[in-house]
Each structure stands twice: as C-alpha cells, then as structure tokens.
Amino acid sequence: MHIPNGFLDPVTATTTAAATGGMLVYGWNKVRQEMRQQSPITLGLVAAFIFAAQMINFAIGHHTSGxxxxxxxxxxxxxxxxxxxxxxxxxGVQSLFFHDGGTIALGANIFNMAIVATAVSYMVYTAVMNKTGSRSIAMATGAWLSVLAASVAVAVELAASGTASLASVVPAMLGWHSLIGIGEAGITILSVSFIVKYAKEAELKGQVKEYAQN
Amino acid sequence: MLKIRNRLIVGLLVILIAGLLSNFASSHPDGLEQVAEDLGFINQATGHTSIFYDYSLPGTPAGLTSSLAGILGSALVFVLVYGLSSIIRKV
Structure with a gap:
C-alpha cells in the first residue's frame, strides 16, 4: 500500500505530511510515557521484525499480492x-533506502499506515476485547479493519489528488484489501503470540491486558 | 540469561524471515499497484532518489541480493528505533 511519488498532488502530500507532524506534536507526551515502558532493544526488535515481515508478499488470486x-x-x-x-x-527506511514508497508521499504513507492503521487497530482491539474477552478475535478484527481503513485513506488521497475518481478507487481499494486483510489478521495472530512469548515476557503480556482493560 | 536467549531467538527469526523467506515472496503487484493498473494511473508513478533500488544491493549476486537487502534493512530499522527510543527515554 506504499504510495509512490507521482500519485499525489503537492497539496495532498503536504496536508498529510502536516497532519502526521501535528499528530507527533499532539501525542509527544504520550509517546514519551509509553516508550519508556519498554527497553530500546525490545522496540528495535519489534520494528525490525515488522520490516522483515513486510518483505513477504503473499499471493492474492493469480496476479496480485499483499x-x-x-x-x-x-x-x-x-x-x-x-x-x-x-x-x-x-x-522511513523503506522509502529512503529501498525505494519502497515515494519520498514526497512519505508523509501520506506514514499518515495511512502509522497513524490511521495504528489508531484503528487500537480502537477496534480495545472495543472487541471488551465485548468478547478474546485476544485473538480482537487482534484479527483490529488487523483486518486497520488494512481496510488504511486502504480507504489511500483511496481518498488519490481522489483528492485527482488521480482517480472517488467512486471507482474506493471500491477497488476495499475489494483487494478486504482479501489482503485476511492475511494481515492471520500473520498478526501468529506473530504477536511469538513476540509476546520471546521478545519480552511479563511486561508485554501485562501491557496487552492493560490496554484491553482501559 | 533467559532474556538474552529470547532476544537472540527473535533476532534470528528476523534474519530468517528477511534473509530466507523473502526469496519466496510473490512478485505480483500489490493491492495499490493492481488498482492503479485497473484504473489506468500506474504510469503516473515516478521514481525518486533512494540509496538502494528496490531491495537490491549493488555488487551482490542476483540470488542473494534481496536476502542481504532484507537483513541490512532490518538491521537499519533496529538501529534507528534503538537510537530513537534511547533518546526519547531521556528527554
């Protein structure tokens, strides 16, 4: 879902970059509080794991992947x-080092995948966890909906840039990503159980529960 | 000791995914590229300057290049996040 350069007009690229910057300013204290709870090694390992896992494209149908x-x-x-x-x-590393996602579109890509997908994951996870009490169901729903939400964000940005019409790009993005999201849900459940078990035991389990209780 | 062992296990898993599993990744267009092809705006994509081109390292054999790029990228992300979070902890 990484937008390359050329798909977004300057206004959309700047607006999403500004929204991304604004979110960092708005959440700065929360970022500081939360990041202190984990060791830098754990955070680095989780991020490296996500980078590696993002390299694995799985086939969707005959000529598409996610x-x-x-x-x-x-x-x-x-x-x-x-x-x-x-x-x-x-x-950032994907765009600047590996040509995956445009530099001008980096603000939009961070907005879609680091803000929209993250916020939807968190809100859906918390809501479903409170309702069902099942961590797996909560994570699967959160993962699936986070992909759909990010794909709608991409579609809206493409439409705002005049690259495609909203009426055609929203259903097209939702269609493919409702399938890709199933893969996201499966991989998420597998990886979280692994990372919680090995990256850091007690604190992480406690933290997942704590978020669910809030 | 247990912690060090577990971290090594995660580190090895990352190397395994980035270095080995990445060779079996599908090279088909992803969801957005597929939509761009279907709706006819894929040609609007322009390149940009990045240090490497598309998960390949110059001067490495074709069979190994994406594995090495994956391991290097994972290491870069680890160092970046380790550094960032060490700084954020102190401010």
Missing part, C-alpha cells in the same frame, strides 16, 4: 503511541 502492514502487531506488543513511532521508522 503483505503485512503490522500496525496491529506493534499496537498489541508496544501500545498505540509507540506503534506509531515504530511504523514510521519502518516506512
């Missing part, structure tokens, strides 16, 4: 504000 975003993984393991920072770091 890969993990990882917002739900980051939220479940580190909390929503830390997740935003980790996702931004992954997206």
């Amino acid at each position: 890969h993990l975003i990882g917002a739900m993984v980051a939220v479940a393991v580190c909390g929503p504000w830390t997740a935003g920072i980790l996702m931004s770091a992954v997206l």
Whole structure:
C-alpha cells in the first residue's frame, strides 16, 4: 500500500505530511510515557521484525499480492503511541533506502499506515476485547479493519489528488484489501503470540491486558 | 540469561524471515499497484532518489541480493528505533 511519488498532488502530500507532524506534536507526551515502558532493544526488535515481515508478499488470486502492514502487531506488543513511532521508522527506511514508497508521499504513507492503521487497530482491539474477552478475535478484527481503513485513506488521497475518481478507487481499494486483510489478521495472530512469548515476557503480556482493560 | 536467549531467538527469526523467506515472496503487484493498473494511473508513478533500488544491493549476486537487502534493512530499522527510543527515554 506504499504510495509512490507521482500519485499525489503537492497539496495532498503536504496536508498529510502536516497532519502526521501535528499528530507527533499532539501525542509527544504520550509517546514519551509509553516508550519508556519498554527497553530500546525490545522496540528495535519489534520494528525490525515488522520490516522483515513486510518483505513477504503473499499471493492474492493469480496476479496480485499483499503483505503485512503490522500496525496491529506493534499496537498489541508496544501500545498505540509507540506503534506509531515504530511504523514510521519502518516506512522511513523503506522509502529512503529501498525505494519502497515515494519520498514526497512519505508523509501520506506514514499518515495511512502509522497513524490511521495504528489508531484503528487500537480502537477496534480495545472495543472487541471488551465485548468478547478474546485476544485473538480482537487482534484479527483490529488487523483486518486497520488494512481496510488504511486502504480507504489511500483511496481518498488519490481522489483528492485527482488521480482517480472517488467512486471507482474506493471500491477497488476495499475489494483487494478486504482479501489482503485476511492475511494481515492471520500473520498478526501468529506473530504477536511469538513476540509476546520471546521478545519480552511479563511486561508485554501485562501491557496487552492493560490496554484491553482501559 | 533467559532474556538474552529470547532476544537472540527473535533476532534470528528476523534474519530468517528477511534473509530466507523473502526469496519466496510473490512478485505480483500489490493491492495499490493492481488498482492503479485497473484504473489506468500506474504510469503516473515516478521514481525518486533512494540509496538502494528496490531491495537490491549493488555488487551482490542476483540470488542473494534481496536476502542481504532484507537483513541490512532490518538491521537499519533496529538501529534507528534503538537510537530513537534511547533518546526519547531521556528527554
């Protein structure tokens, strides 16, 4: 879902970049509080894991593919504000070093995958966890909806840029990403149970529960 | 000790995914690229200057290049996040 350069007009690219910057300013204290709860090594390992997992494109149908975003993984393991920072770091390295996602579109890509996907993951996870009490169902729903929400954000940005019409690009993005989201949900459940078990035991489990109780 | 062992396990898993599993990744267009093809705006995509081009490292054999790029990228992300969070903890 990484937008390359050329798809967005300057106004949309600047607006999303400004919204991204605004979110960092708004959440700065929460970022600080939350990031202190984890050791830098744990956070680095989780981010490196998401970067590696994003490289694995799985086939959807005969000539399309999708890969993990990882917002739900980051939220479940580190909390929503830390997740935003980790996702931004992954997206930055992908764009600046590996030509994955345009530099002009970087603000939009961070907005879509580090803010929208992360916020939706967190809110859906919390709501479903409170209702059902099942961590797996909450993570699967959060992961699936986070991909759909991010794909709608991309579609709206493309339409705002005049690249495609809203009426055609929203259903097209939702169609493919409702399938890709199933992969996201499956990989999320597998990876979170693994990372919670090995990256850091007691604190992370406690933190996932704590978020669910809030 | 247990903590160090577990961290090594996660680190090894990252290297395994980035270095080995990435070779089996599908090279088909992703969701957004597919939509761009279907709706006819894929040609609007322009390149940009990045240090490497598309998960390949110059001067490395074709069979190994995406593995090495994946491991290097994971290491870069680790160092970046480790550094960032060490700084944010102190401010």
